[in-house]
Amino acid sequence: MSLRLRADAVVLDIEGTTSATRFVVDVLYPYSRARFAALLTERAGEPEVARAVARVREVTGEPDADAVRVEKTLNAWLDEDRKETALKTLQGLVWREGFARGDLVPHFYDDVVPALRDWHAAGVRLYVYSSGSVAAQRAWFSSAPGGDLLPLLSGLYDTENAGPKQQPESYRRIASATGVAPGRLLFLSDRAGELDAARAAGWRTVGVRRPGEPYFARGAGDHAEAGTFDAITVVRSGG
Known part of the structure; x- marks a missing residue:
């Protein structure tokens, strides 16, 4: 099943979403x-x-x-x-x-980097919101196999500069910082509680469900679901 969504920006979770939790x-x-x-x-x-x-x-x-x-x-x-x-x-x-x-090389699912490049090329802004620190996020994306992905990203958020991931206020804070209207922000995560919090703040949401990930069996609640990033087409709101 493929999804076609209108959004001006995509906010990415890392563990279980862009990358394997087992690697972490x-x-x-x-x-x-x-x-x-x-x-x-x-x-x-x-x-x-x-x-x-x-x-x-x-x-x-x-x-x-x-x-x-x-x-x-x-x-x-x-x-x-x-x-x-x-x-x-x-x-x-x-x-x-x-x-x-070079002791560590970060893991990304095969469908992630091509999708990020496509979305960025289409004018969609990309952000990261992870419980891992901004320093870890910056190191992670700059050391990606195949090249530095930081130029694709417009901002990085963690629990220190945004707040806990299952609280709607954290998502309101990110929306304010990015200047993107909540209804034009799309959040991708494998955890229903995080998706619930983002939706409560007015965001659009998709649960990313990858077999083998810790939250796969729990599902994404009543949120739209995708098994891979290449099943998600993001079109800018004005497009």
Whole structure:
């Protein structure tokens, strides 16, 4: 089944939507886990690291937590797959360096990059909204197999600059920042709760359902569905 939708901009989720969740869990999580200790001890004075550590201490209620204690907390959050901003920030720093060194190569489903190029060529603006930090998103898309995809993107949003992904206010905030009317924004995600929040903010929505992904069996609620990006045709509202 194919979908033809009018929108001026598409906002992309990453895990389960553009890319396989298993890659994040099986490759990226262990990579960051192995490098948290060095990050926390060798780069503690860097502002971004210091802010994230302060946030960990605030969330846990342990203002005097040392690097060892903070690392244990981060690893526990990893085990829980917790979408905590401080964790995502520190992961993003580690992954960015891993992508830059060539240790890591991000995963994209085969149908994603051609669709992104087609939509961009048609004048549709592209954005990313992921629980992964903006730093991680930038590293992810700049290191894509086949070339840097950042020039295709008009903006990156995470839980720090937009807010939690299952709250309508986060989507209102993104709409305001992009200057695109809510009814002309299309959100693609594999999670019904996120799609519900986007629709509550006036957005158009499509649930991306890929076999093998964690939320596949749960479905997309009453949202339109697509199994691949090439099943979605996006036409600008004025087109």
